[in-house]
Amino acid sequence: MTAPLEVESTLTDRYQTTVPETVRRALKLGKRDRIHYAIRPNGEVVLTRAVAPGDDDPVLGQFLGFLAADITRHPERLQSLDSALVDRLQSLVGDIDVDLDAVLSADDE
Template identity: 50%
Template sequence: MNTAIEDDSTLTDRYQTTVPASVRRALKLKRRDRIHYTVRPNGEVVLSRASDEPSQDPVMASFLAFLERDLQAHPENIRPVAAGTFAEAERLTSGIEVDLDEALPEDDDDA
């Protein structure tokens, strides 16, 4: 890519945006492709196609490793989830509707 491509996009109330067509073409992005962001110390943001290898969250990886060790060391603690547990979850969440386009509350803006 020899020429610089510049384009703009707008953030929605939920901090989402559409990647401009010019950038999608330059990065050869298709639907469901992943994007990688690098924020440099000077505030510059580099957007690139993410590698096919999923990145690992170190906290989640540590937790899952702990869980695996614990389950192997104490298999007697493994129990099936009872049907009553599912029924209780359904009861607790019945009537709750989620609008994925709803604006986030003010206290979540810093996330």
Template identity: 50%
Template sequence: MAHVALETESTLTDRFQTTVPSSVRQALRLGKKDKIKYAIQSDGSVVISRVASQESDPVIGEFLSFIARDMQTHPEKLEPLSASMRESVNTLVHGVEIDLDAPLLDEDE
């Protein structure tokens, strides 16, 4: 049998909601908007764990925010993709094959 490091309880409301006790939040390092995962074992016990948040690239996020602000501020600068630009893109990706249905490798996630 597994060693129990912490045991506590909470109550379900009429709408089947509960508050995660502060001792559990602290133990799992949970914050607002964090996600938790429930793993129900074959013996009926439940393991609750913190879902690892995906780290977003702050540089990409800032760049995309900059582009969005610039598009909103200067919509007159937006242009459709020209035929020559499409040809340039096609030249750059010529021979590159991708399978959008293929699973990602562990190092790609």
């Protein structure tokens, strides 16, 4: 596992900052893109690229919101995957390459 990359930026007198280039690249941000901030109970703030309106699935969004709220309320319920299950999953997918950015065919939509 690689060490997390950490970067800093400075607040201006108007509480504004420039998003560092490494963060922009990691989030695939361009000019005028929006950033989503998730504030966790322990004070951590997680930045993600905001999903443009119309691009999100409302049902999936509700489900993910439910999961996020449940994890926030009950972090003690989180469990790591058993190594035997991980091995089994890896044996099922083998060396399959998946390009998550590839456009789906009409049959796959």
